[in-house]
Amino acid sequence: MLRLYNAKILMPDMSIENGEIVIDNGIITYVGDIRREFEYTQEIDIDKNLVMPGFKNLHTHSAMTFLRSYAEDLPLDRWLNEKIFPAEDRLTEEDAYYCCILAIMEYLTSGITTCFDMYFYPDAMARASVDTGFRTVLSGTLNNFKESLDILKYNYNKYNNFDPLVSYKLGFHAEYTTDIELLKGLAELSHKLNASVSAHVCETENEVTECIKRHGKTPVEFFSDLGLSDIPKGIYHHCVWLTDRDIDILKKHDITVVTNGGSNCKLASGIAPLERLDKANIRLALGTDSAASNNCLDMFREMWLATALQKQQTQNAAAFPAKKVLMAATSNGAEALGIDAADISVGRMADLTVIDMHRPNMQPENDVINNLVYSGSKENVLMTIVDGKILYERNKGFNIGFDEKEIYAKIADIADRILR
Amino acid sequence: MLRLYNAKILMPDMSIENGEIVIDNGIITYVGDIRREFEYTQEIDIDKNLVMPGFKNLHTHSAMTFLRSYAEDLPLDRWLNEKIFPAEDRLTEEDAYYCCILAIMEYLTSGITTCFDMYFYPDAMARASVDTGFRTVLSGTLNNFKESLDILKYNYNKYNNFDPLVSYKLGFHAEYTTDIELLKGLAELSHKLNASVSAHVCETENEVTECIKRHGKTPVEFFSDLGLSDIPKGIYHHCVWLTDRDIDILKKHDITVVTNGGSNCKLASGIAPLERLDKANIRLALGTDSAASNNCLDMFREMWLATALQKQQTQNAAAFPAKKVLMAATSNGAEALGIDAADISVGRMADLTVIDMHRPNMQPENDVINNLVYSGSKENVLMTIVDGKILYERNKGFNIGFDEKEIYAKIADIADRILR
Numbered sequence: 001m002l003r004l005y006n007a008k009i010l011m012p013d014m015s016i017e018n019g020e021i022v023i024d025n026g027i028i029t030y031v032g033d034i035r036r037e038f039e040y041t042q043e044i045d046i047d048k049n050l051v052m053p054g055f056k057n058l059h060t061h062s063a064m065t066f067l068r069s070y071a072e073d074l075p076l077d078r079w080l081n082e083k084i085f086p087a088e089d090r091l092t093e094e095d096a097y098y099c100c101i102l103a104i105m106e107y108l109t110s111g112i113t114t115c116f117d118m119y120f121y122p123d124a125m126a127r128a129s130v131d132t133g134f135r136t137v138l139s140g141t142l143n144n145f146k147e148s149l150d151i152l153k154y155n156y157n158k159y160n161n162f163d164p165l166v167s168y169k170l171g172f173h174a175e176y177t178t179d180i181e182l183l184k185g186l187a188e189l190s191h192k193l194n195a196s197v198s199a200h201v202c203e204t205e206n207e208v209t210e211c212i213k214r215h216g217k218t219p220v221e222f223f224s225d226l227g228l229s230d231i232p233k234g235i236y237h238h239c240v241w242l243t244d245r246d247i248d249i250l251k252k253h254d255i256t257v258v259t260n261g262g263s264n265c266k267l268a269s270g271i272a273p274l275e276r277l278d279k280a281n282i283r284l285a286l287g288t289d290s291a292a293s294n295n296c297l298d299m300f301r302e303m304w305l306a307t308a309l310q311k312q313q314t315q316n317a318a319a320f321p322a323k324k325v326l327m328a329a330t331s332n333g334a335e336a337l338g339i340d341a342a343d344i345s346v347g348r349m350a351d352l353t354v355i356d357m358h359r360p361n362m363q364p365e366n367d368v369i370n371n372l373v374y375s376g377s378k379e380n381v382l383m384t385i386v387d388g389k390i391l392y393e394r395n396k397g398f399n400i401g402f403d404e405k406e407i408y409a410k411i412a413d414i415a416d417r418i419l420r
Numbered sequence: 421m422l423r424l425y426n427a428k429i430l431m432p433d434m435s436i437e438n439g440e441i442v443i444d445n446g447i448i449t450y451v452g453d454i455r456r457e458f459e460y461t462q463e464i465d466i467d468k469n470l471v472m473p474g475f476k477n478l479h480t481h482s483a484m485t486f487l488r489s490y491a492e493d494l495p496l497d498r499w500l501n502e503k504i505f506p507a508e509d510r511l512t513e514e515d516a517y518y519c520c521i522l523a524i525m526e527y528l529t530s531g532i533t534t535c536f537d538m539y540f541y542p543d544a545m546a547r548a549s550v551d552t553g554f555r556t557v558l559s560g561t562l563n564n565f566k567e568s569l570d571i572l573k574y575n576y577n578k579y580n581n582f583d584p585l586v587s588y589k590l591g592f593h594a595e596y597t598t599d600i601e602l603l604k605g606l607a608e609l610s611h612k613l614n615a616s617v618s619a620h621v622c623e624t625e626n627e628v629t630e631c632i633k634r635h636g637k638t639p640v641e642f643f644s645d646l647g648l649s650d651i652p653k654g655i656y657h658h659c660v661w662l663t664d665r666d667i668d669i670l671k672k673h674d675i676t677v678v679t680n681g682g683s684n685c686k687l688a689s690g691i692a693p694l695e696r697l698d699k700a701n702i703r704l705a706l707g708t709d710s711a712a713s714n715n716c717l718d719m720f721r722e723m724w725l726a727t728a729l730q731k732q733q734t735q736n737a738a739a740f741p742a743k744k745v746l747m748a749a750t751s752n753g754a755e756a757l758g759i760d761a762a763d764i765s766v767g768r769m770a771d772l773t774v775i776d777m778h779r780p781n782m783q784p785e786n787d788v789i790n791n792l793v794y795s796g797s798k799e800n801v802l803m804t805i806v807d808g809k810i811l812y813e814r815n816k817g818f819n820i821g822f823d824e825k826e827i828y829a830k831i832a833d834i835a836d837r838i839l840r
Contacts, residue, residue, distance in 0.1 A: 069785075072794070075738075106781055266794070311688040361798075364834075374714075375489065376716075377797055
């Protein structure tokens with residue numbers, strides 16, 4: 001049993017309480033005032049720092065870390081076709097495994113305890129997650145080139161019976177990479193398995209324009225008409241370019257919208273209308289997207305951007321305030337993924353982050369949540385705990401079964417071989 | 421003599437070279453390959469991390485740290501008038517001194533070695549800088565309420581003869597807070613002292629509209645016509661709302677534009693047209709603005725925003741690329757302030773930052789500058805050196821003559837007294 005005491009605790013209602021947390025076998029078994037009745041295997045003085053639910057990174061392609069800083073300053077279509085796709089063709093599954101470990105290390109330094117990962121080597125991330133102790137939900141990525149319906153079906157069964165740290169959701173890459181016959185097959189599979197479908201949706205204006213040309217409908221309408229959103233709780237990534245009718249459809253099918261402010265800015269794709277979506281009661285979550293497009297896998301950046309870009313876009317400094325951002329980054333993401341780690345309460349999985357409040361950027365504590373969202377950075381991540389195990393400590397390093405510098409050397413070799 | 425060896429060095433031309441740096445009495449005396457002919461008082465193995473010029477934070481109000489996270493989600497005018505100004509009325513000069521020390525601590529954690537500080541208690545920041553060893557250029561803040569021409573003149577003489585770490589430039593707060601008679605007096609003083617003038621300029625659309633109503637001109641035209649920009653190298657903060665004619669005037673008078681992406685987003689003020697300014701060969705620099713509006717004093721955030729917001733605004737993923745951003749954050753800032761710390765070369769002042777490349781967000785090293793600008797964060801600041809002295813080490817803390825936790829306690833008391 002692990003005891004975290006003398007802590008500030010971020011409670012499910014977003015209030016802050018002083019107290020302690022007890023974790024047993026990966027589960028939170030106590031949250032509250034000091035008590036001394038147990039024998040603990042480990043007791044940690046949190047020194048009045050903040051214990052909060054770990055961040056849920058709802059959109060990423062972990063294996064793409066080898067491409068960080070490789071192809072900069074290009075629009076999405078040229079970036080994908082001229083740089084990213086050719087490089088990915090040379091990536092082996094073994095390469096991808098190590099790239100995923102690097103991504104997991106980066107997630108842990110940013111307090112991220114779960115990611116929703118979409119890549120054509122799901123085994124790489126599944127194994128990397130189990131081997132390091134990280135939690136991952138895999139997304140299918142059905143498309144014309146690399147993932148068939150048979151593969152998708154196989155993966156769905158395999159990774160939903162793989163390890164408690166791993167699960168799998170149906171998904172396709174995007175409208176512009178996936179033929180209608182495949183999408184029809186996917187809709188059928190979704191109905192048969194009673195499983196929702198995730199995808200990249202309305203990321204760029206061009207994507208929407210081309211879809212309307214091809215099918216006479218927006219991507220959201222097109223997917224809905226194909227039956228791809230009949231099973232509720234699909235997860236749509238980006239959603240930058242939406243009509244009011246699209247938003248009605250998203251609401252009707254209880255679809256979660258994942259915003260990726262960093263990637264959308266850097267690729268000049270636009271700003272997702274989070275205020276409109278929030279007013280329509282759409283569940284919002286945050287994602288980093290990949291190291292190739294963002295370029296860092298940092299939920300502090302994404303939290304700040306989620307609110308700052310809304311304020312900027314709506315010309316309203318009150319838009320999408322800190323508490324909503326923090327919910328999107330934590331509990332909403334857990335709810336969307338169906339994992340029992342939404343907040344700090346008894347019975348939940350112990351996926352936690354400890355935030356160092358004793359840093360200049362967190363002082364004074366006029367408002368802890370505002371500090372976290374508007375000022376927080378990776379320097380504040382003291383500790384990241386997944387499934388009750390401490391996987392990262394700022395002052396001690398990683399506890400994931402791999403040597404940090406060996407991973408860097410391995411990735412350098414992979415990048416050298418593929419990119420140079 | 422301090423020797424930093426086994427380093428990657430960011431060179432003046434933005435190339436990266438392996439080598440070492442020798443510092444003697446606050447000045448860089450050697451940059452190049454390994455040599456062993458000297459007796460050093462201290463030798464540090466940089467472990468192939470990156471030594472770069474420290475960041476120059478060209479716009480801030482350091483003393484405002486006590487207001488962090490206090491007044492959120494309000495537009496600029498209500499934020500200033502209802503929240504900030506009343507709170508500042510209760511701030512003493514002694515309070516401001518400690519708030520400045522907190523700001524300096526935060527600067528050091530972000531690799532910032534100099535700031536251009538505007539506040540109505542210049543003595544607080546001047547003393548805090550000297551006492552901690554930090555470098556500050558103070559800006560006058562002439563206005564109708566708190567700083568007269570006499571005070572400005574007095575401060576100009578006092579702080580340009582105060583300490584080698586401190587200097588002073590003429591400045592006024594903004595058009596909307598400073599009557600025309602004061603501005604005329606300031607123009608006269610500027611001519612007399614042959615000293616350029618700095619100010620908040622064109623931060624919000626409303627500011628420009630109101631100025632045109634009052635004077636029939638944009639703020640940039642108005643200041644130019646008053647003779648306030650006759651002495652070249654003024655520094656204008658924000659410049660979000662500019663006409664083409666404004667840009668011609670800025671160029672003509674060699675005015676530096678300081679962009680504050682974080683503050684402008686958060687207060688919903690708009691996005692400064694950096695691409696247009698860069699194409700017009702205007703010198704660009706970066707600032708954090710204050711902890712009350714941003715809310716953190718972090719040049720990594722500002723670097724990323726400077727490029728990402730341009731890409732977003734111009735819908736061009738190639739806009740304002742990493743190297744230009746890094747120059748804005750370092751050498752341009754030094755040049756604008758007239759301090760001899762623009763880059764790492766012999767004879768320059770040793771204001772340096774060491775960036776930890778052995779972190780997940782900096783791997784692989786496909787491009788070190790892209791990594792720094794697109795992925796860098798405060799977690800990567802290993803060491804900050806001002807005037808040849810190591811003032812901050814990530815693993816050892818601050819070396820500024822103050823106890824970290826005592827400063828936090830002091831600021832908490834100030835915030836409690838003033839804000840609650």
